[in-house]
Amino acid sequence: MTNEKTEQEWRELLTADAYRVLREKGTERPFSGELLDELRPGDYHCKGCDAWLFSSNTKFDAGCGWPSFYAQAAAGNVIYQADHSHGMQRTEIICKQCGGHLGHVFSDGPEPTGQRYCVNSIALIFKPKA
Ligand SMILES: [Zn+2]
Numbered sequence: 001m002t003n004e005k006t007e008q009e010w011r012e013l014l015t016a017d018a019y020r021v022l023r024e025k026g027t028e029r030p031f032s033g034e035l036l037d038e039l040r041p042g043d044y045h046c047k048g049c050d051a052w053l054f055s056s057n058t059k060f061d062a063g064c065g066w067p068s069f070y071a072q073a074a075a076g077n078v079i080y081q082a083d084h085s086h087g088m089q090r091t092e093i094i095c096k097q098c099g100g101h102l103g104h105v106f107s108d109g110p111e112p113t114g115q116r117y118c119v120n121s122i123a124l125i126f127k128p129k130a
Helices: 007-013 016-022
Strands: 042-046 052-055 078-083 090-095 101-106 116-119 124-128
Touching (some): 016 101, 052 116, 078 101
Antiparallel strands (some): 042 124, 090 101
16 A cells, blocks of 8 residues: 555544545445535545546446445556445545555446445545536
8 A cells, every 4th residue: 555654644644534434444425425415517526535436427426325336447446345334344445555444345336337336434534526
C-alpha cells in the first residue's frame, strides 16, 4: 500500500463516523448517507486516500439505502475480500490504495455486469464534473 498510516493518523484525518466505517468496517444507517440521492455527473473518490473508485455513470438506485454502482471506475482500484461476519457470506469491498472498508458487493446488480457495489456514502467524496 502506498498510503500507510497509523491508526492515530487515521483518527486525525477522518471524522469519527468515517473512521468507524473505513477503518473499523462499520456500516452507516441505510438512507442516511448524503450521496445516496446524488445524481449529478461526476466521480466518487475514497475519503481515506482520494483514489478514484466509482463514476456517476455506473450509479443506480438499488433501493437498498446506500449508494450503489454496477462497476468500479478503474479495474483493480477496489479489491475484494471474503467476509463471514454476522453469520453471512458476503464479499467486502476495500480501497486498494489505503485499505479502507467501503461496503460490500453483491451479484444481484443490473446489466452489463450484474454486480451491485453497495457503498457507504461516508467512505466517499463526490467530485461533480465542472
Ligand atoms: Zn482509499
